[in-house]
Amino acid sequence: MTDRIFINAVDAGGQSINLVVRDGRFTAIGADCAAAPGAETIDLDGRVVLPGFVDGHIHLDKSFVGDRWVPHESVDTLRERLAVEKRQLAAAPPIVERANALIAQAAAFGTVAMRSHVDVDATTGLSNLQAVMAAREQWRGIVDIELVAFPQAGVVTCPGTAEILDAAVREGADVVGGIDPTTLDGDADGQLDIVFGIAEKRGAKIDIHLHEPGETGIAQLLRIAARTRAAGLGGRVNVSHAYALGQVSEDDVQRTAAALAEAGVSILTNAPGDCAFPPVQALRDAGVHVFAGNDNIRDAWWPYGNGDMLQRAMMVGYRSGFYTDEALGIALDMATHAGARVIGKDNYGIAVGCDATFVAVRAPNAAAAVAGVPAERWVFRRGESDTGAPFAPALRFTR
Structure with a gap:
């Protein structure tokens, strides 16, 4: 099993949250939730998290x-x-x-x-x-x-x-x-x-x-x-x-x-x-x-x-x-x-039980992200960074 916790995230409304991921799916989301001992911690540094x-x-x-x-x-x-x-x-x-x-x-x-x-x-x-x-x-x-x-x-x-x-x-x-x-x-x-x-x-x-x-x-x-x-x-x-x-x-x-x-x-x-x-x-x-x-x-x-x-x-x-x-x-x-x-995409969204696939952007809430369209994107699919390097900013995606 792979356990990770994304800390210092912000939800759509601007509230601080953590996101706990196990084997690529969200298992807990909230201000006070914690991961199992030994889980890897990824600091989102105040970024708002949006569905892919x-x-x-x-x-x-x-x-x-x-x-x-x-x-x-x-x-x-x-x-x-x-x-x-x-x-x-x-x-x-x-x-x-x-x-x-x-x-x-x-x-x-x-x-x-x-x-x-x-x-x-x-x-x-x-x-x-x-x-x-x-x-x-x-x-x-x-x-x-x-x-x-x-x-x-x-x-x-x-x-x-x-x-x-x-x-x-x-x-x-x-x-x-x-x-x-x-x-x-x-x-x-x-x-x-x-x-x-x-x-x-x-x-x-x-x-x-x-x-x-x-x-x-x-x-x-x-x-x-x-x-x-x-x-x-x-x-x-x-x-x-x-x-x-x-x-x-x-x-x-x-x-x-x-x-x-x-x-x-x-x-x-x-x-x-x-x-x-x-x-x-x-x-x-x-x-x-x-x-x-x-x-x-x-x-x-x-x-x-x-x-x-x-x-x-x-x-x-x-x-x-x-x-x-x-x-x-x-x-x-x-x-x-x-x-x-x-x-017909299944297991989609930022909710417990769904795939931990999301985008983190530098904005105080979702409305600000839409209005301002921040250029920097951290993209995670099933809890993994898109870049191939663990949890580096996903500014580019090449094959």
């Missing part, structure tokens, strides 16, 4: 992290963007190399789990998925990675994609994806028939990119909620982005939120900087499960991002007008517990 971060939406196959800087190219249409992406990725290092670089960077910031969307279509087949699956295997036990088979170019309008989606789930994808059933495919029911059909047949989850605007987007959300309810898939269906929820009236938001909550459909946002996004507080108040992710990171779609989910929590709070400690706690929850619930 969960990135609910990332694209590991698209990023140029680990490669040269690639200047962004402006385009006018989705098809033009896809053409630019295809050309730029053809000149980039192999997917496994770039995916490993991005996972390593995210892990250094304290990410312990992520959901990655991976492009699949009749042209590329399963090659992207197989590459990211290889990267996932290399990180097993360090970062849990759930994979979405993502039909970036559409489903109905791209012959053979339905079969590829089904094959991707058989191959090892955990989630079947969709995208803009009306504005991209022009056949909402046709796309949703395929996506929900595969999910029901294979026991997979669903995650649909939805950029459709205004009333079109709201109609799509209601359609997805109705299908989820009818299929009994509550808690297994997510809609990513859902910009329409930030573009319609409060009454429309409330009506749609009620349907989503009743059906058990969650919403993912990265709080993008150039468009409206879902009203987080209103959705949560209505009972909708809302979580956060980084989305694209330094790729053909945009040049921003570094994989830091604490920074993403700050962005969610900043764009949502979250100022109180309680509200900043919501932003942190979206980057931790809320995402863990969607992915």
Whole structure:
């Protein structure tokens, strides 16, 4: 057995605590708790302890992290963007190399789990998925990675994609994806028939990119909620982005939120900087499960991002007008517990019985950590430091 006690820690509310760990799990947490005689002592020196971060939406196959800087190219249409992406990725290092670089960077910031969307279509087949699956295997036990088979170019309008989606789930994808059933495919029911059909047949989850605007987007959300309810898939269906929820009236938001909550459909946002996004507080108040992710990171779609989910929590709070400690706690929850619930990560959190996987940062409490995004991170997985040297600051993580 391995016994350790982390002393002089601070909990989310700013109270001093100790954390006792045995064989990689928390056995006691509190101001006065003590470890067994002979336990190793690690002094956190007043750092606040946060759950390991969960990135609910990332694209590991698209990023140029680990490669040269690639200047962004402006385009006018989705098809033009896809053409630019295809050309730029053809000149980039192999997917496994770039995916490993991005996972390593995210892990250094304290990410312990992520959901990655991976492009699949009749042209590329399963090659992207197989590459990211290889990267996932290399990180097993360090970062849990759930994979979405993502039909970036559409489903109905791209012959053979339905079969590829089904094959991707058989191959090892955990989630079947969709995208803009009306504005991209022009056949909402046709796309949703395929996506929900595969999910029901294979026991997979669903995650649909939805950029459709205004009333079109709201109609799509209601359609997805109705299908989820009818299929009994509550808690297994997510809609990513859902910009329409930030573009319609409060009454429309409330009506749609009620349907989503009743059906058990969650919403993912990265709080993008150039468009409206879902009203987080209103959705949560209505009972909708809302979580956060980084989305694209330094790729053909945009040049921003570094994989830091604490920074993403700050962005969610900043764009949502979250100022109180309680509200900043919501932003942190979206980057931790809320995402863990969607992915299905077990034994998660800073609680007795859970894996002793956490991030310690120099801040007086969790709210201050979200607002200030301290650069230094001490990352521990099952009570062990990430650096390979016992309990040294985990500023970098390399493989």
